[in-house]
Amino acid sequence: MKKSLIAFTLIAAITGCTSATDEANKSETKVAVAQQQESEKLALLFENYFNDSIDLSPISGTYVGLNEYNNKFSAPISAQSINNELEHEQTYLKQIEAIDKSKLEGQDLLSYEIFLRDRKLDIKGFEFNSHFMPLNQMYGIHNSFATLGSGKSAQPFNTVKDYQDFIERSQGFALYMDSVIISMREGVNKGYVLPAAIIEKILPQLAVHIVKDAKDSVFFGPVAMLANNEQISPSEKVKITSQYEDLILNTLSPSYAKFHDFILNEYLASGRATVGLSELPNGKAWYEYQIEKNTTLPLTAEEIHKFGQQEVARILAEMKQVKQQVGFSGDLKAFFKFLQEDPQFYWKNEAEVVKAYTDVKNDINSRLPALFEVFPRADYEVRAVEAFRAASSAGASYQSPAPDGSRPGIFYINTHNLKAQPKFILETLSIHEASPGHHFQISIQQEVQGLPMFRKFGGYTVFAEGWALYAESLGKEMGMFSDPYQWYGRLSDEQLRAMRLVVDTGLHAFGWSREQAIQFMVDNSSLALSDITAEVERYISIPGQALAYKTGQRAIREMRNNAEAQLGDKFDIKKFHTQVLIDGALPMPILAKKIQAWADNQ
Template sequence: MNSMKKSLLVFALMTAITGCTSATDETSNSKAEVVTAVQQESEKLATLFDNYFTDSIELSPISGTYVGLNEYNNKFSAPISAESIKNELEHEQAYLSQIEAIDKSKLEGQDLLSYEIFLRDRKLGIKSYEFNSHFMPLNQMYGIHNSFATLGSGKSAQPFNTVLDYQNFIERSQGFVLYMDSVIVSMREGIKNGYVLPTAIIEKILPQLSVHIVKEAKDSVFYGPVTMLADNDKISADDKVTITAQYEELILGTLSPAYAKFHDFILNGYLANGRATVGLSELPNGKAWYEYQIEKNTTLPLSADEIHKFGQQEVARILAEMKQVKQQVGFSGDLKAFFQFLQEDPQFYWKNEAEVVKAYTDVKNDINSRLPALFEVFPRADYEVRAVEAFRAASSAGASYQSPAPDGSRPGVFYINTHNLKAQPKFILETLSIHEASPGHHFQISIQQEVQSLPMFRKFGGYTVFAEGWALYAESLGKEMGMFTDPYQWYGRLSDEQLRAMRLVVDTGLHAFGWTREQAIQFMVDNSSLALSDITAEVERYISIPGQALAYKTGQRAIREMRNNAETQLGDKFDVKKFHTQVLIDGALPMPILERKIQSWVDEQL
C-alpha cells in the first residue's frame, strides 16, 4: 500500500472514529438534556405540591394538628365570610394554573401519577364553589361543634403534654368562638336564600349542643385535659393549679356560652325554618349538586339511575344468600321471621360496653395472625378499640376509624358505638373489625401515611371511593383468610354488605327520586335485620351527607373487577399478595387512575 493510500485509509478511519465519537457525544448530550429536563420538571412539581400542602394547612390549621404539625395547634380557620370563601376559591384556582403550567410529557412514575391526581382534584375543587354549601356548614354527622369537642377532650389529635399545649388550646378556642358566630350568620343567610337543613336533622343537632352547656366545669368534655394533669410529671404543681383555673374559666366563660348561644339560635331561630323535604334535589341547583356529589364520592362516570338499579340488584342477590344462611342454621320461619329472631334473641347481643370493646380487641389478634396469607406489606402503626364518646354517640355511625399520628405518637382508633347495644349484634364482630381495622381502614390509611415517596397531599389525602371501597373489598376477603366459619358470622358479613347495597338505593332515592325519610327507613326495615334505631341513624346520615354512601359498593365493585381482570389475564402468574401491594402502595387513588395503574402492572408481566 503506497503512502497516499495509507494516508487516505488513516484519514478515513480517523474520520469514522471521530464521527462515531461525535454521534455518541451528541446522543449522550441529548440524553443528559432529557434527564435534566425531567429532573427540573419533577423538582417544580415537588415544590408545587409542598406549597399547596402548606397553604392548605394555613387555611385549615386543625388539619395540621391531625398530621402532627404542632406549630398549628393554637390556630383556627378563618370565620365563614365572602372574603374567606373567595380566598379558598382563589387558592384552588392558583394551583390549577400552576399544575397546568407543568410539562406533563416530561413526567414519569410517581410524578405522573401525582400530576394526574392533583389536576383532577383542583378542577373538582373549583367546581364545588358552584354550590352554596357554606349555608349549611354542619349537621348531626359532621360539624365543627362535634369535632372541636372531640379535639378538646384530650383523647384526640390535640396534644396536652406541656404547659404550651394547654395554652395552645385556650388560644385555639378563641378562634372556635369566632367561627361559630360566623356559622350563625351564614345559616341565617341560608334561610333567606332557601338553603336550610331538614327539620329531622336540625332536631338531632340540639342534644349535641346542649351536652356542652354546663354549670360545673367538671361536667364538660373539655375538662378531660384537666383530669390528665394528675399523671403528668412534665408540668409543675404550680402550673397545674394555674392551668386548672384557666380551663375552668375557659369552659364556663367561653366554651359553654358559645354552645349556649348556638343552641339558642338553632332552637329559636333556625328550627322553625327547617324544611319538610330531605333530598338535595329540593334545594336551589340541587340536581346538579347531587350529580357533583356522585362524581366527587365515586370518582366514576355514574348516573343516579344506574346506581339505583345496581343497588336494587345487589339487595335482591344478598337477600337470596341470607335465605341460604337461614336454611343452614335450621330456622323454619320465613326471612322476615328470621330477621326478627336475629333482632330479639339475647344470644346475639352483648350485655355491656366492656364486653363489646373486649370482643373487638380479642378478634384483632386472630385477624392479624391470618393477614400474611394475603398480604406482603403491613402497616407499622397499631390501633386500639374504643367506645364512641357519650356526647356524640346518639347520632354517630355504628363504627368509625381515626388514623394514627404520622410520627407514631398516637395509634389508630377503631371506634365502636355502644350507645345502643341492640345496634351492635355479635354476628357482625368479624366483618366490622375487618372493615374498620385490618385489613380495612387501619391497614390502608396507615400504609398510605407511611409511604415515604408520596407527596404530602397524597399521604394525608384520600378518596371515599378508595377508602370505603377497599374496606368493603377487605370484608370480602374474610373467607380467603379463614374467617366466617360460623354461619352467623357469615350472615353478619352479608348484613354489612346488604347495608352498603341498600345505601345505593336509598341515597339515590332520597336525593334524586324524591323519596321521603319514612320511605327510606321502611325500605331498609324490609330488607335487613338492622335495628330500627340503627336504620334511622343511617337514613339521616344519607340525608345529611349526600353521595358519600355511594362510594362503598361502587369502590368495592371497581377493585374486585380489577382483580378479576388481572387474574384472567395473568392466569398462573397472578399473585394476590402482589395485587394487594399494587392497590395499596401508592395510597388512595381515583378509581379510573387506579384501574390504569393496575392494567400497566398486568401488562408488564405479560
C-alpha cells in the same frame, strides 16, 4: 496513498461515531436535566399547596402532627374567606397546568394527574353554596372540636404550652361558631336549609356542652389528666385548672349555648319538610357533583339505583341460604325478627363489646400474611364512642394514627344502643374498620416514603370505603366467617352498603321521603330500627358519601378479576394488594390504569 486515504476515512468514520455518541449523550443529558427540573418544580408546587392548605385549615395541621398550628383556627365563614379558598385552588390549578407533563414519569406523573383532577373538581364545588349548611348531626365542627378538646384525640396536652395553645384555639372556635350562625341565617333567606328531622338531632349534641360546673364538660378532660403529668409543676397545674374553668364557663359553654338557642328558637322553625338535595337551589347538579366527588367514576343516579336494587336482591337470596343452613323454619322476615330479638346475639354491656373487638383483632392479625406482604407499622386500639356524640354517631368509625407513631389508630365502636351492635357483625366490622380495612390502608398510606404530603394525608371516599368493603370480601379467603351467623353478619354488612345505593339515590334524585327510605331498609334487612333511622338520616345529611362503598368495592374487584384473567398462574394476590395500597388513595380510573400497567409488565 491509498493506505493513508483508507486510514483517514477510518479515522473520520470513528470520529463521526464519537461525535454522534457525544451528541446522543448531550441530548439524553438535556432530557434528564429537563425532567429533573420539572420534577423539582412539581415537588415545590405540592409542598407549597400542602402548607397553604394547612394555613387555611389549621386543625388539619394538628392531625398530621404539625404542632405549630395547635393554637390556630380557621377564619370565620365570610365572603372573603370563601373567596380566599377559591383563589387558593385556582392559583394551584394554573401552576399545575404550567408544568410540562411530557417531562414527567413514575410517581411524578401519577401525582400530576391526581393533583390536576382534584383542583378542577374542587373548583367546581364552589358552584354550590355548602357554606350555608356547614354542619349536621354527622359532621360538624361542634362535634369534632369537642373530640379534639377532650384530651383523647390529636390535640396534645403534655406541656404548659399545649394547654395554652388550646385556650387560644378555643377563642378562634367561638368566633367561627358566631360566623356559622350568620351563614346559616343567610342560607335560610336564600333557600338553603337543613331538613327539620336533621336539625332536631343537632340540639342534644350542643346541649351536652352547656354546663354550670366546668367538671361536667368534656373539655375538662385535659385538666383531669394533669394529675399524672410530671412535666408540669404543681403551681402551673393550679393555674391551668383555673384557666380551663374560666375557658369552659365563659367561652366554650356560652358559645355552645348561643348556637343551641339559635338552632332551637330560630333555625328549627325554618327546617324543611323535604330531605333530598335535589330540592335545594341547583340541587340536581349538586347531587351529580356529589356522585362524581364520592365515586370518582362517570356514574348516573339511575345506574347506581339499578345496581343497588340488583345487589339487594342477590344478597337477600344468600341470606335465605344461611337461614336454611342454621335450620330456621320460618320465612326471611321471621328470621330477621329472630336475629333482632334473641338475646344470644347481643352483648350485655360496653365492656363486653370492647373486649370482643380487641380479641378478634389478634385473630385477624394472625391471618393477614396469607394475603398481604406489606403491613402498617402503626397499631390501633378499640374504644367506645364518647357519650357526648354517641346518640347520633355511626355504629363504628376509624381515626388514623399520628404520622410519627405517637398515637395509635382508633377503632371506635358505638355502644350507645347495644341492639345496634349484634355479635354476628363482629368479624366483618373489625375487618372493615381496622385490619385489613381502614387501619391497614390509611396507615400504610401515611407511612409510604416519598409520597407528596397531599397524597399522604389526602384521600378519596371511594378508595377508602371501597377498599374496606373489598377487605370484608376477603374474610373467607382469610379463614374467617366459619360460623354461619358470622357469615350472615358479612352479608348483613354488604346488604347495608347495597341498600345505601338505592336509598341515597332515592332520597336525593328520585324524591323519596325519609319514611320511605326507612321502610325500604326495614323490609330488606335485620338491622335495628334505631340503626336504620340513624343510617337514613346520615344519607340525608351527607349526600353521595354512601355511594362510595359498593361502587369502590366493585371497581377493585373488577381490577382483580381482570388481572387474574390476564395473568393466570402468574397472578399473585399479595402483589396485587401491594399494588392497590402502596401508592395511597387514588381515584378509581387512575388506579385501574395503574393496575393494568402492572399486569402488562408481569
